[in-house]
Amino acid sequence: xxxxxxxxxxxxxxxxxxxxxxxxxxxxxxxxxxxxxxxxxxxxxxxxxxxxxxxxxxxxxxxxxxxxxxxxxxxxxxxxxxxxxxxxxxxxxxxxxxxxxxxxxxxxxxxxxxxxxxxxxxxxxxxxxxxxxxxxxxxxxxxxxxxxxxxxxxxxxxxxxxxxxxxxxxxxxxxxxxxxxxxxxxxxxxxxxxxxxxxxxxxxxxxxxxxxxxxxxxxxxxxxxxxxxxxxxxxxxxxxxxxxxxxxxxxxxxxxxxxxxxxxxxxxxxxxxxxxxxxxxxxxxxxxxxxxxxxxxxxxxxxxxxxxxxxxxxxxxxxxxxxxxxxxxxxxxxxxxxxxxxxxxxxxxxxxxxxxxxxxxxxxxxxxxxxxxxxxxxxxxxxxxxxxxxxxxxxxxxxxxxxxxxxxxxxxxxxxxxxxxxxxxxxxxxxxxxxxxxx
Amino acid sequence: xxxxxxxxxxxxxxxxxxxxxxxxxxxxxxxxxxxxxxxxxxxxxxxxxxxxxxxxxxxxxxxxxxxxxxxxxxxxxxxxxxxxxxxxxxxxxxxxxxxxxxxxxxxxxxxxxxxxxxxxxxxxxxxxxxxxxxxxxxxxxxxxxxxxxxxxxxxxxxxxxxxxxxxxxxxxxxxxxxxxxxxxxxxxxxxxxxxxxxxxxxxxxxxxxxxxxxxxxxxxxxxxxxxxxxxxxxxxxxxxxxxxxxxxxxxxxxxxxxxxxxxxxxxxxxxxxxxxxxxxxxxxxxxxxxxxxxxxxxxxxxxxxxxxxxxxxxxxxxxxxxxxxxxxxxxxxxxxxxxxxxxxxxxxxxxxxxxxxxxxxxxxxxxxxxxxxxxxxxxxxxxxxxxxxxxxxxxxxxxxxxxxxxxxxxxxxxxxxxxxxxxxxxxxxx
Numbered sequence: 001x002x003x004x005x006x007x008x009x010x011x012x013x014x015x016x017x018x019x020x021x022x023x024x025x026x027x028x029x030x031x032x033x034x035x036x037x038x039x040x041x042x043x044x045x046x047x048x049x050x051x052x053x054x055x056x057x058x059x060x061x062x063x064x065x066x067x068x069x070x071x072x073x074x075x076x077x078x079x080x081x082x083x084x085x086x087x088x089x090x091x092x093x094x095x096x097x098x099x100x101x102x103x104x105x106x107x108x109x110x111x112x113x114x115x116x117x118x119x120x121x122x123x124x125x126x127x128x129x130x131x132x133x134x135x136x137x138x139x140x141x142x143x144x145x146x147x148x149x150x151x152x153x154x155x156x157x158x159x160x161x162x163x164x165x166x167x168x169x170x171x172x173x174x175x176x177x178x179x180x181x182x183x184x185x186x187x188x189x190x191x192x193x194x195x196x197x198x199x200x201x202x203x204x205x206x207x208x209x210x211x212x213x214x215x216x217x218x219x220x221x222x223x224x225x226x227x228x229x230x231x232x233x234x235x236x237x238x239x240x241x242x243x244x245x246x247x248x249x250x251x252x253x254x255x256x257x258x259x260x261x262x263x264x265x266x267x268x269x270x271x272x273x274x275x276x277x278x279x280x281x282x283x284x285x286x287x288x289x290x291x292x293x294x295x296x297x298x299x300x301x302x303x304x305x306x307x308x309x310x311x312x313x314x315x316x317x318x319x320x321x322x323x324x325x326x327x328x329x330x331x332x333x334x335x336x337x338x339x340x341x342x343x344x345x346x347x348x349x350x351x352x353x354x355x356x357x358x359x360x361x362x363x364x365x366x367x368x369x370x371x372x373x374x375x376x377x378x379x380x381x382x383x384x385x386x387x388x389x390x391x392x393x394x395x396x397x398x399x400x401x402x403x404x405x406x407x408x409x410x411x412x413x414x415x416x417x418x419x420x421x422x423x424x425x426x427x428x429x430x431x432x433x434x435x436x437x438x439x
Numbered sequence: 440x441x442x443x444x445x446x447x448x449x450x451x452x453x454x455x456x457x458x459x460x461x462x463x464x465x466x467x468x469x470x471x472x473x474x475x476x477x478x479x480x481x482x483x484x485x486x487x488x489x490x491x492x493x494x495x496x497x498x499x500x501x502x503x504x505x506x507x508x509x510x511x512x513x514x515x516x517x518x519x520x521x522x523x524x525x526x527x528x529x530x531x532x533x534x535x536x537x538x539x540x541x542x543x544x545x546x547x548x549x550x551x552x553x554x555x556x557x558x559x560x561x562x563x564x565x566x567x568x569x570x571x572x573x574x575x576x577x578x579x580x581x582x583x584x585x586x587x588x589x590x591x592x593x594x595x596x597x598x599x600x601x602x603x604x605x606x607x608x609x610x611x612x613x614x615x616x617x618x619x620x621x622x623x624x625x626x627x628x629x630x631x632x633x634x635x636x637x638x639x640x641x642x643x644x645x646x647x648x649x650x651x652x653x654x655x656x657x658x659x660x661x662x663x664x665x666x667x668x669x670x671x672x673x674x675x676x677x678x679x680x681x682x683x684x685x686x687x688x689x690x691x692x693x694x695x696x697x698x699x700x701x702x703x704x705x706x707x708x709x710x711x712x713x714x715x716x717x718x719x720x721x722x723x724x725x726x727x728x729x730x731x732x733x734x735x736x737x738x739x740x741x742x743x744x745x746x747x748x749x750x751x752x753x754x755x756x757x758x759x760x761x762x763x764x765x766x767x768x769x770x771x772x773x774x775x776x777x778x779x780x781x782x783x784x785x786x787x788x789x790x791x792x793x794x795x796x797x798x799x800x801x802x803x804x805x806x807x808x809x810x811x812x813x814x815x816x817x818x819x820x821x822x823x824x825x826x827x828x829x830x831x832x833x834x835x836x837x838x839x840x841x842x843x844x845x846x847x848x849x850x851x852x853x854x855x856x857x858x859x860x861x862x863x864x865x866x867x868x869x
Contacts, residue, residue, distance in 0.1 A: 081471060085466050085467055086465070093465070096462035096463070096464050100461070119847075262712055302667075
């Protein structure tokens with residue numbers, strides 16, 4: 001891979017990537033979309049041939065260092081000596097981990113990665129993710145500067161969330177790193193902090209473009225429609241975060257039901273307390289809620305579980321849902337409600353599009369969404385907006401198909417390989433500004 | 440006029456705490472508690488710096504001089520010796536060679552350079568005896584004379600050292616301690632322990648003022664200094680310095696090493712001889728004078744009283760926390776935790792914040808010893824984070840108290856983890 005537009009060829013032969021993130025591929029290390037992002041990004045970089053180090057707060061019971069992708073991806077589970085005391089997950093013992101990570105990662109990067117790489121004439125790209133890594137980025141920059149190696153390293157820090165921005169020394173971070181973000185919306189939000197990030201959109205794995213088997217999504221529709229081919233099928237997945245607008249979704253379901261339009265919503269939330277409020281509200285609205293429980297079912301098991309659950313307005317899935325089943329829901333639903341009030345990027349919507357589904361997105365960070373062209377961008381928190389669009393599409397099926405097809409084409413442009421191409425372009429620009437010359 | 444000169448130096452490096460305070464994980468092991476409390480990387484950096492500037496060149500200088508007849512007394516904190524053993528065994532070997540010289544007398548120092556004698560006399564006695572044994576293991580000699588910490592002395596401390604079996608103790612020759620008496624005689628208080636006062640002015644001329652160009656005695660030449668020593672009235676003059684005086688407190692280009700090299704010849708030319716403290720005690724044992732010690736401890740730091748270490752509110756707060764950590768550590772009945780509490784009781788943790796709310800020469804001295812890395816925190820940040828270290832340790836010790844519920848077994852933890860981590864699934868992508 002190279003980037004001729006900027007006159008600098010960044011390639012696996014001359015560049016090493018280092019990803020710094022609290023989250024990572026371990027179950028222990030996954031608390032949100034961040035873990036997915038860095039896992040997929042680093043895996044794709046490695047598949048493209050780049051030697052890639054991912055330094056994350058990993059499972060304390062797993063090996064401290066692990067190689068994958070033929071040795072190109074090196075996972076480094078950091079702060080395990082702390083994590084063994086905090087078994088609830090990556091953010092348990094957060095302050096202790098931040099301290100240790102900030103203190104101990106810089107010397108490692110200098111001694112074990114940058115110095116050897118530079119001696120081989122290679123460029124090192126260090127990418128930090130979100131606020132937990134802000135301090136360590138600045139310290140790395142200081143340390144490399146001390147050793148007269150800073151000029152051989154590109155440092156970029158990506159922000160995926162608006163959490164804890166008040167804890168960041170923006171002036172220092174902006175000086176030591178180039179700030180990136182994942183959407184124009186986030187770019188504009190960051191202006192209020194006095195920085196102007198470059199935009200590098202998020203990505204999805206190439207496998208998400210694989211067509212969903214018709215037999216699967218048709219089976220899903222048959223189950224969800226409960227014998228009524230006119231029954232709408234909705235799907236919603238995500239953490240029980242008020243910002244995901246779960247209340248808006250269940251309100252919309254209730255309004256559809258009481259307007260005479262039969263509807264089923266299949267939902268999968270998290271373990272957050274807000275879930276209780278959502279479900280109580282649904283029941284209060286007179287919706288029939290069925291909790292569907294299981295232990296690590298297969299996709300076939302999921303369909304069977306749904307079928308055996310009986311009639312309901314809402315099926316609340318209380319188990320780990322396999323990816324294959326999720327994608328069947330994306331494709332089989334009349335709409336997937338990714339109606340967040342705030343999304344830095346909005347990964348659900350893009351994944352829905354990749355599955356030829358119809359995404360009802362929010363209208364913040366979802367740069368990929370062009371309303372009524374490849375998705376439906378909701379502009380309010382009014383449940384009637386969802387209701388109105390759904391009823392409209394009941395009468396205009398052909399438009400729905402056009403949206404499905406256009407969405408799929410859009411998603412193809414957002415696979416990780418394309419996102420990395422975008423990133424390489426930005427890095428080329430930064431290298432030029434830094435007067436970097438590769439051997 | 441005094442004909443006998445005692446040269447005493449003490450070698451010490453603190454085990455500095457880690458600032459900002461590192462959070463100690465709940466239920467942490469003692470090993471992990473330790474790594475959160477102390478900044479060993481910083482300690483190693485400073486150790487190596489001082490070794491290059493002072494310890495190596497000064498030791499070679501002293502080795503040469505003692506082999507030419509100079510007599511030297513030298514004390515080591517175990518805090519320093521542990522660092523030397525870990526980071527520079529070759530340096531420790533040079534110090535061993537120095538102490539092995541017949542003209543060198545080993546002086547005992549409170550092992551962790553703490554103020555344990557202010558709040559736990561029985562343990563202090565026990566520790567001083569242990570220190571003597573450790574010195575025997577390391578150097579093959581057991582000290583009979585002691586400096587304790589920062590040359591502190593008080594009636595209680597005197598009695599403790601007497602009980603511990605030492606034959607002599609050093610104290611600073613402060614006017615408010617000696618009164619009308621001269622610092623050039625051998626004294627005793629209530630027991631058999633002999634007291635050797637340090638000559639304040641003559642010691643500080645080298646230890647403190649040597650590089651001060653605004654001092655009317657600058658530049659201090661060896662012949663001038665030898666003359667001053669010889670002119671002192673009394674039986675002997677004891678001059679005491681930090682070992683780091685040579686090369687670290689006063690840099691090489693100040694001429695300190697040249698001064699040291701020339702001093703023995705200048706002394707000899709004037710009929711003065713160097714002695715060890717043991718020799719002085721042997722010479723004047725039967726004619727030692729009674730010295731009524733003040734109730735308040737004296738020290739060679741600052742103005743000679745404990746106000747240098749306990750005079751401002753920040754120091755007082757830390758000292759209270761030292762007492763709390765010491766007390767709780769004893770309640771745990773865990774020797775390892777007690778050891779950590781003793782380390783946290785180093786006097787250095789009080790010395791290096793003497794500047795808080797103060798100015799002037801003493802504050803400058805204190806600030807000199809404050810790690811430069813800490814100043815990024817700001818003055819109040821240093822105080823806050825230092826306190827936090829002790830508070831973190833207090834909390835970390837609680838699970839070790841007898842009768843407290845033990846931590847869940849590994850199996851139970853695994854089960855808990857499995858339950859907690861099983862449910863979050865693919866929805867966490869979003």
